[in-house]
Amino acid sequence: MSKTEQQKLPEISLDGKDHEILKLIESNSKLTVREIASQIHLSPTPTHDRIKRLEKSGVIKQYSAVLDKRLVGKRMIVLCMVTLREHNKKAGAIFVNAIQGFKEVIECYNISGDFDFMLKIVAEDMESYHTFFVDKLTEVPGIGQTKSVFVMDVIKETHNLM
Numbered sequence: 428m429s430k431t432e433q434q435k436l437p438e439i440s441l442d443g444k445d446h447e448i449l450k451l452i453e454s455n456s457k458l459t460v461r462e463i464a465s466q467i468h469l470s471p472t473p474t475h476d477r478i479k480r481l482e483k484s485g486v487i488k489q490y491s492a493v494l495d496k497r498l499v500g501k502r503m504i505v506l507c508m509v510t511l512r513e514h515n516k517k518a519g520a521i522f523v524n525a526i527q528g529f530k531e532v533i534e535c536y537n538i539s540g541d542f543d544f545m546l547k548i549v550a551e552d553m554e555s556y557h558t559f560f561v562d563k564l565t566e567v568p569g570i571g572q573t574k575s576v577f578v579m580d581v582i583k584e585t586h587n588l589m
């Protein structure tokens with residue numbers, strides 16, 4: 428989340444019922460309003476109203492399916508640290524815009540420390556990662572240094588916050 432996005436966050440008060448709704452939706456976004464209402468002991472109308480408020484306020488950003496990377500052919504996960512040669516708005520914007528267009532990059536973080544960014548990249552295998560790295564990533568103007576770390580095993584992976 429960029430600094431601009433952080434500054435624009437709306438003030439929203441979440442109560443216990445909101446937390447229950449969010450936990451249920453995180454675990455199964457295909458639940459109907461009626462099913463959620465039944466589990467949180469509210470009627471469907473106020474449950475629906477709460478869900479709509481959570482969506483409108485941005486607490487619920489989107490609904491999606493979590494795919495098994497391995498079963499869709501993405502057997503390799505790489506964490507790639509990137510340092511830019513120059514540290515200014517223009518260089519950062521060029522890098523961020525390029526990364527947005529790479530389907531192989533599933534997460535990108537602006538980090539502190541020895542590197543500027545950490546990318547989570549998925550690939551079919553070492554050859555496809557190498558092709559991505561050489562043909563796409565290293566072609567982005569302004570990259571000074573990279574370091575790739577190859578994930579050997581995933582111990583914990585979740586998107587659930589509640």
